[in-house]
Amino acid sequence: MCQIFINADPELYATRSRSIRLHGVATSLRLENLFWQVLGEIGERDGLSVPQLLGRLYDELTVSGRLDESTNFTSFLRVSCLRYLQLQLAGRIPADPRVPIRDLDPAWVLAAERRPSA
Template identity: 60%
Template sequence: MCEVFISANPESYESRTRSVRLHGVITSIRLENLHWEVLEEIGARDGMSVTQLIEKLHDELVQARGAVGNFASFLRVSALRYMALQARQRIPSDLGVPIRSLSAGQVLQDLPASWASPTRRLSL
């Protein structure tokens, strides 16, 4: 069992810090290389750079929750959710299908309760 996990390329779990500009303010975000790769894939699906995707996620998180909290952890969970939703065939593995073209309601329908916010669910 463990070979499935320990055979990962060590570079994938090395951390890398990137400086990004969010509305004119430069901030640093430190994530593992694999998370950066997944975020790049998500952004590319919708014609965005990883910085544009991060800015969009930040803005929508602030709008939905009113606060950001641990944004690096949010980005890690976003990458993990993306991969898990692909594994559950809620997001097509065809990278030519933009995320924005998918119905959030259908993608999120009947997922485990722990995947949704206990305090506030966004209207889909």
């Protein structure tokens, strides 16, 4: 089993920092390269650069009231990438990258998502 994971290209789990502006404030985010790749794919689906995607996610998180001083935005991004891939595997997000995320019905996409038990 471990060979499947340990034989991954080390470049995938190397970290990279990127500076972006969120609400006009410059900040630095450090993620593994694989997460940057997935964020790039998500953004491309809707014609957004990674900084534009991150700005939109940050803004929507703020508007939702789910962003406060205890929120780790970098962790949120990692979980968003994993959820994106899980929802693709479940067939709720089309694998075809030409289908924009904005065109999907969020209620339908999330209807089959399993909630973690308490």
